[in-house]
Amino acid sequence: MNSLSAGWVIPADGAPIRDGRVTWEDGRVVDVSPGRGERHYENAIILPGLVNAHSHLEYAVYAGFGDGEPFGQWMGTHITRKRALDFDDMVAIACRGAADCLTAGITTTADYSFSGAAAVAAARLGLRAIVYLEVFGSDPAGAASQLAQKQEAAGSSPLVTLGVSPHAPFTCSIAVYEWALSLGLPVGTHLAESANENDWLESGAGPLAANAAILVPPTGKRAVQTLESVLGPTLLCAHCVEVDDTDVALLAELDVPVAHCPRSNALLGCGVAPLADFLAADMRVGLGTDSPASTPSFDLWEEMRAAIYASRGRERRPDSLSAAAALELATAGAARALDLTGEVGVLAPGARADITVLSIAGSPYDPVEDPIVAAVFGGSPDRILETIVDGTTRYRQGETSWHEVHSTASTARARMLA
Numbered sequence: 001m002n003s004l005s006a007g008w009v010i011p012a013d014g015a016p017i018r019d020g021r022v023t024w025e026d027g028r029v030v031d032v033s034p035g036r037g038e039r040h041y042e043n044a045i046i047l048p049g050l051v052n053a054h055s056h057l058e059y060a061v062y063a064g065f066g067d068g069e070p071f072g073q074w075m076g077t078h079i080t081r082k083r084a085l086d087f088d089d090m091v092a093i094a095c096r097g098a099a100d101c102l103t104a105g106i107t108t109t110a111d112y113s114f115s116g117a118a119a120v121a122a123a124r125l126g127l128r129a130i131v132y133l134e135v136f137g138s139d140p141a142g143a144a145s146q147l148a149q150k151q152e153a154a155g156s157s158p159l160v161t162l163g164v165s166p167h168a169p170f171t172c173s174i175a176v177y178e179w180a181l182s183l184g185l186p187v188g189t190h191l192a193e194s195a196n197e198n199d200w201l202e203s204g205a206g207p208l209a210a211n212a213a214i215l216v217p218p219t220g221k222r223a224v225q226t227l228e229s230v231l232g233p234t235l236l237c238a239h240c241v242e243v244d245d246t247d248v249a250l251l252a253e254l255d256v257p258v259a260h261c262p263r264s265n266a267l268l269g270c271g272v273a274p275l276a277d278f279l280a281a282d283m284r285v286g287l288g289t290d291s292p293a294s295t296p297s298f299d300l301w302e303e304m305r306a307a308i309y310a311s312r313g314r315e316r317r318p319d320s321l322s323a324a325a326a327l328e329l330a331t332a333g334a335a336r337a338l339d340l341t342g343e344v345g346v347l348a349p350g351a352r353a354d355i356t357v358l359s360i361a362g363s364p365y366d367p368v369e370d371p372i373v374a375a376v377f378g379g380s381p382d383r384i385l386e387t388i389v390d391g392t393t394r395y396r397q398g399e400t401s402w403h404e405v406h407s408t409a410s411t412a413r414a415r416m417l418a
């Protein structure tokens, strides 16, 4: 039996516990209650490991590429630079991404993977992941062969579940979505991320037309309507920014899980998704960092705050997203969106022992008045003291360094800049 205690424990499915302790065995939580553990952190908060609902570990060193370019052009910049990489480079970069996630207190990520390298990296660093292997095109047989090749590259690991990701409605046909949904694997896509996407789908216009050779033909409909026949509870949809009231009603009615990525959407100039509408419709929503291709970091703390800024600013109401609601989007809410309810995103008997310890020492929230407010507004990767996945410590501040992971990933970035 292992145990850890701190000034506060936020179990996520109940009230915070003062002077709390988490006990676990064989990778599962056994008990969460007041008490002192075999190891104790003063001035700290124990939380469920954070659950990232959308990432691309393979883009961990793409920071700043095409900054300020319109969406279609930005995508072209990334496609061109990615051609400089081989699979080993992609693994090296994805390892950097997995290390960054663990450093930020993320223990599970839903990752859309171009090559399968993200699965190798997550397994190597001990990050729990659903890795949705990306497929492109109009032809299901072509997509099947892309998937088979990427599955082989991805390998297998107890912490990693492989899924499939038809990339987006403008790069994949409905037949490819139907094929993907027939496999019985987790399925994720990008949906309604930008106005450029709707422009292409509705009329073949806009900046995406420059990449017409790799796109499917326009459908004459907006993105959400384009996918209407395949939307459902097992298709995770990232972004959903360019949605109107009819689209939101449809997404809600079909119980479509959404990954909300406010920093990525803002930095790419795509807009602000109507999170308050999603939540009012009782939709399953998780928060996603996306990747340094479009955001500065895999920092889900900053993402929680961005979600709050964006929602309160958009709705002009300070109660449109509370600190507790933001934390839920990064823990139990994300778990619900990923169909991992009760497994991750919560500290309760039977759940996976995925645990994050956050220091509050010296922060403006010390001494703690409300531990959830302190965590959400005061949390950051440099305050993470320890990250535990499946009962095993994968990161400990001051002890885990990942020097080689960082330098190998930097070499791959240099290749893209050459």
Ligand SMILES: [Zn+2]
Binding pocket: 054, 055, 056, 112, 190, 238, 290
């Ligand atoms: Zn993405």
